[in-house]
Amino acid sequence: xxxxxxSASPDGLAGAALQSALSIAPFHAWLxxxxxxxxxxxxxxxMPWRDEIVSNPRIPSVHGGVLASLIDLxxxxxxxxxxxxxxxxxxxxxxxxxxxxGGPLHVHAxxxxxGRTLSVADSEVRSPxxxxxxxxxxxxxxxxxxxxx
Amino acid sequence: xxxxxxSASPDGLAGAALQSALSIAPFHAWLxxxxxxxxxxxxxxxMPWRDEIVSNPRIPSVHGGVLASLIDLxxxxxxxxxxxxxxxxxxxxxxxxxxxxGGPLHVHAxxxxxGRTLSVADSEVRSPxxxxxxxxxxxxxxxxxxxxx
Amino acid sequence: xxxxxxSASPDGLAGAALQSALSIAPFHAWLxxxxxxxxxxxxxxxMPWRDEIVSNPRIPSVHGGVLASLIDLxxxxxxxxxxxxxxxxxxxxxxxxxxxxGGPLHVHAxxxxxGRTLSVADSEVRSPxxxxxxxxxxxxxxxxxxxxx
Amino acid sequence: xxxxxxSASPDGLAGAALQSALSIAPFHAWLxxxxxxxxxxxxxxxMPWRDEIVSNPRIPSVHGGVLASLIDLxxxxxxxxxxxxxxxxxxxxxxxxxxxxGGPLHVHAxxxxxGRTLSVADSEVRSPxxxxxxxxxxxxxxxxxxxxx
Numbered sequence: 053x054x055x056x057x058x059s060a061s062p063d064g065l066a067g068a069a070l071q072s073a074l075s076i077a078p079f080h081a082w083l084x085x086x087x088x089x090x091x092x093x094x095x096x097x098x099m100p101w102r103d104e105i106v107s108n109p110r111i112p113s114v115h116g117g118v119l120a121s122l123i124d125l126x127x128x129x130x131x132x133x134x135x136x137x138x139x140x141x142x143x144x145x146x147x148x149x150x151x152x153x154g155g156p157l158h159v160h161a162x163x164x165x166x167g168r169t170l171s172v173a174d175s176e177v178r179s180p181x182x183x184x185x186x187x188x189x190x191x192x193x194x195x196x197x198x199x200x201x
Numbered sequence: 202x203x204x205x206x207x208s209a210s211p212d213g214l215a216g217a218a219l220q221s222a223l224s225i226a227p228f229h230a231w232l233x234x235x236x237x238x239x240x241x242x243x244x245x246x247x248m249p250w251r252d253e254i255v256s257n258p259r260i261p262s263v264h265g266g267v268l269a270s271l272i273d274l275x276x277x278x279x280x281x282x283x284x285x286x287x288x289x290x291x292x293x294x295x296x297x298x299x300x301x302x303g304g305p306l307h308v309h310a311x312x313x314x315x316g317r318t319l320s321v322a323d324s325e326v327r328s329p330x331x332x333x334x335x336x337x338x339x340x341x342x343x344x345x346x347x348x349x350x
Numbered sequence: 351x352x353x354x355x356x357s358a359s360p361d362g363l364a365g366a367a368l369q370s371a372l373s374i375a376p377f378h379a380w381l382x383x384x385x386x387x388x389x390x391x392x393x394x395x396x397m398p399w400r401d402e403i404v405s406n407p408r409i410p411s412v413h414g415g416v417l418a419s420l421i422d423l424x425x426x427x428x429x430x431x432x433x434x435x436x437x438x439x440x441x442x443x444x445x446x447x448x449x450x451x452g453g454p455l456h457v458h459a460x461x462x463x464x465g466r467t468l469s470v471a472d473s474e475v476r477s478p479x480x481x482x483x484x485x486x487x488x489x490x491x492x493x494x495x496x497x498x499x
Numbered sequence: 500x501x502x503x504x505x506s507a508s509p510d511g512l513a514g515a516a517l518q519s520a521l522s523i524a525p526f527h528a529w530l531x532x533x534x535x536x537x538x539x540x541x542x543x544x545x546m547p548w549r550d551e552i553v554s555n556p557r558i559p560s561v562h563g564g565v566l567a568s569l570i571d572l573x574x575x576x577x578x579x580x581x582x583x584x585x586x587x588x589x590x591x592x593x594x595x596x597x598x599x600x601g602g603p604l605h606v607h608a609x610x611x612x613x614g615r616t617l618s619v620a621d622s623e624v625r626s627p628x629x630x631x632x633x634x635x636x637x638x639x640x641x642x643x644x645x646x647x648x
Contacts, residue, residue, distance in 0.1 A: 079264040082253040104231040115228040116273045116290040121266020140300070141265040142468060143441060143489060144337075145592045146293045147619050147638060149612045164634060165596045169467060169491060170440055172594050172634070174621075187611060187619070188293075189636075191441060191594060193467060291617060292590060292638060294443045296470050296489060298463045313485060314447045318616060318640060319589060321445050321485070323472075336462060336470070338487075340445060340590060342616060377562040380551040402529040413526040414571045414588040419564020439563040442593045442635075449587070486591075 064133040066090060074129055083121065093163045095130035097122070101155030114152035119177050119186040120144060126161035127173030127190035134163060135171075139195040142170060146188035154180060169194055213282040215239060223278055232270065242312045244279035246271070250304030263301035268326050268335040269293060275310035276322030276339035283312060284320075288344040291319060295337035303329060318343055362431040364388060372427055381419065391461045393428035395420070399453030412450035417475050417484040418442060424459035425471030425488035432461060433469075437493040440468060444486035452478060467492055511580040513537060521576055530568065540610045542577035544569070548602030561599035566624050566633040567591060573608035574620030574637035581610060582618075586642040589617060593635035601627060616641055 065073055071087045074080050074097075083105075089096040099122060107115035124144050131138045161175040170191050177186040214222055220236045223229050223246075232254075238245040248271060256264035273293050280287045310324040319340050326335040363371055369385045372378050372395075381403075387394040397420060405413035422442050429436045459473040468489050475484040512520055518534045521527050521544075530552075536543040546569060554562035571591050578585045608622040617638050624633040 076258060077264065078253050078255045078258060079267065080256075104227050106227045107229075109225060109227060115226065115270065116293060117266060117270020118228065120269035120273065120293055120295070121264060124265045124269065141297050143297065144265060144269055144293070144295045145443065145636075146269070147612075147617075147636070148290050148292065149614065149619070151289070165594075165631060167596065170594075172596070184612060189592075189594070294487075294592065296463075296468075296487070298465065298470070314445075314482060316447065319445075321447070333463060338443075338445070374556060375562065376551050376553045376556060377565065378554075402525050404525045405527075407523060407525060413524065413568060414591060415564060415568020416526065418567035418571065418591055418593075419562065422563045422567065438598070439595050441595065442563060442567055442591070444567075444591045446588050446590065 063135050065129075065136065066133060070129065070133060073132065074125075077125075079121070080125065083118070085125070088158070090133050093130070093134065095126060095133055095161045097126050097129070097159045097161075098156045099159070108151075111151055111153055114157070116146070116148055116186075119148065119152060120146045120188070122157065122159045122177050123175040123186065123188040124190050126159040126175045128192055130161035130163055130173050130175075131166065131171050131192055134166060137195045138171060139193045142191045142193050144188065144190050146186055148186050150183065150185050152177065152179065152185045156180060157185070164189070167194065212284050214278075214285065215282060219278065219282065222281065223274075226274075228270070229274065232267070234274070237307070239282050242279070242283065244275060244282060244310045246275050246278070246308045246310075247305045248308070260300055260302055263306070265295070265297055265335075268297065268301060269295045269337070271306065271308045271326050272324040272335065272337040273339050275308040275324045277341055279310035279312055279322050279324075280315065280320050280341055283315060286344045287320060288342045291340045291342050293337065293339050295335055297335050299332065299334050301326065301328065301334045305329060306334070313338070316343065361433050363427075363434065364431060368427065368431065371430065372423075375423075377419070378423065381416070383423070386456070388431050391428070391432065393424060393431060393459045395424050395427070395457045395459075396454045397457070406449075409449055409451055412455070414444070414446055414484075417446065417450060418444045418486070420455065420457045420475050421473040421484065421486040422488050424457040424473045426490055428459035428461055428471050428473075429464065429469050429490055432464060435493045436469060437491045440489045440491050442486065442488050444484055446484050448481065448483050450475065450477065450483045454478060455483070462487070465492065510582050512576075512583065513580060517576065517580060520579065521572075524572075526568070527572065530565070532572070535605070537580050540577070540581065542573060542580055542608045544573050544576070544606045544608075545603045546606070558598055558600055561604070563593070563595055563633075566595065566599060567593045567635070569604065569606045569624050570622040570633065570635040571637050573606040573622045575639055577608035577610055577620050577622075578613065578618050578639055581613060584642045585618060586640045589638045589640050591635065591637050593633055595633050597630065597632050599624065599626065599632045603627060604632070611636070614641065
C-alpha cells in the first residue's frame, strides 16, 4: 500500500525552507510544530505539549480539534514536499483511536495521490512511545491544474 | 431533513450549565467560545477572532484545524443538550467551502441521530454575515449504551 | 441549516429529463431508481427491494455499499437539478444508523454548496415508514469552473 | 505507517472459510468477489467486470457506489481475518482518484486499529495494471467489546 510517485521532487519544499514555510502560519507557531524528518514521501512532524490544547482537564487529554489540525497540516505539508501547487484543504476526515494524554505528539504523513484538481494525504498521530492515537486524511485543492509554480 | 427526537430533554445540559461545561476545556477557553442559543435540538456558538488562529497571514484566513475544532465541539455539545451520555469523538469529517477571513465565527450544530453506541451531529460554520465557510459532521461514542447518567 | 441558492435553476435537469438521465447508468437501472419529487433544492428518489442487494441474508439487511451508492448518486442528481456542470464524485462519506431491512428505500438529497471546483450535497436514506437508516454527503467535481454547459 | 497487531490470529477467518463467509452475502455473490490472498493483516480481493456496475456507459466507468462497496466490504473482511467480533459498518469514507474503466478490479485492505467498540481498516481499489482508482476507510462496530466470539 505504497503511495504514488514516492520519489523526492525538485519542485517541493525541503529542509530549512519547509520548516520556515510551516512556521509562517501563526497557528502553527502557537502549536510549536517542528519538522523532524522528510523521507521518501513521508513527513514526520512533532508538537510539544502545552496546557491550552487540553480538552478534558481531568485526564488531561488533547482536544480532538488539535489532533484534526495536525492531520490537516501534516497532509498539506507532505504534499508541499512534492509540489508547491497545493492551495488549500478541501476536506478532512479523522478517526480518534485513543485519548492523547502526553507530549510531544508525533505526526507521520504520506502522499496517497497527487492529482490535477485534488491531492490526498494520509496521516497518523502517535504518542511519545509510538501508540496510534488518531489517523485520517486530508484532500487538498491544487492550483493551476496541479502544475508546480 | 429534520433530525430525530428534536424535542428538548431534561437529561441534557442547558443555560448556564452548558456554558460552564463548555468552558471547562482549556482549549475552549482559549478559543473564547460562547453559547449564543439552544433551540429545538440546534446549538448556536460563537468564537471571536484572535490572531493565533490564522493559517495564512496574507489573507488572513482561519486555520482549517480551528474550523474542524468548532465542528467537533459544537456537535458534541449539541448532543450534550439532549443527553449527558456523550463520551468522546469517534470521528470527524469537514468540508471547507470558503476561506474564513473575519470574526466572530458562528457555528450551528444539530442532532442527526442519538444512538446507543454512536451519535451523530452536523455543524456549519458561518461568517459574521452568514456566509457558509465550512460544514461537517462528528460521530460520538456514547457511555453505558447511551443511557443518560 | 438551509442550503445555499435553494431556488430552482433553468440550467438544471428536471422532470422526465431527470428520470431519463438517472436511468442511463446501467447500475441505476439495476437498482430500479425512481425520481419521486424535486422541490426547492431537495431531490427525493426511491429504490425498490431486490434480493441481490442483501448483505446479511439472516436479517435480511441491505448492503452498506448499496446505501452508499444511494447517497452518492442522490447527491450528484440533486446538484444536477441545479447545474449541469457536475462532473464526477470526488469523495463520499456515509454513516450507518440502523440496518435497512425492507423496501422501498427513500433517499432525500439537498444541496449544501455549489462551488466552482467542488460542490457538496447531503443525503438521508429512510425506511418505508420514515426511519433514518443512513446519512452522509458527497463532494463532486465541477466542469469548467462550475459554469453550466 | 504499519497497522497494529499485524500478526495472524487464530480467532479470525482464513482460507476457504473466509471465501465462504464472503460469499454468503447475495450482494457479494452478485459482485463475484474472490479472495486472492491474505497476508500479514492485508487482504486482497478481486472483482470481475460485469456490465451492470457501470455508471457512465460512454466511458464506460464503474459506479462510485460499487467502488464504495468494495472499500466497505474489504475493510470488514480484513478485520474478520483477525477477529470474528466485527459486527457492522459504522461509517465509510471514500476518495475517488480516477475513473475505473476495466476489470478485474483489485482491492487491498489493511487493518488500522482493532478496538473494543470500533475498529478501522483502510482499503485501496486498483486497476488490472495496478493504477490507484479509489481509496478510503471503513469504521466498524465490534460485538461484545471486541472480544472474539
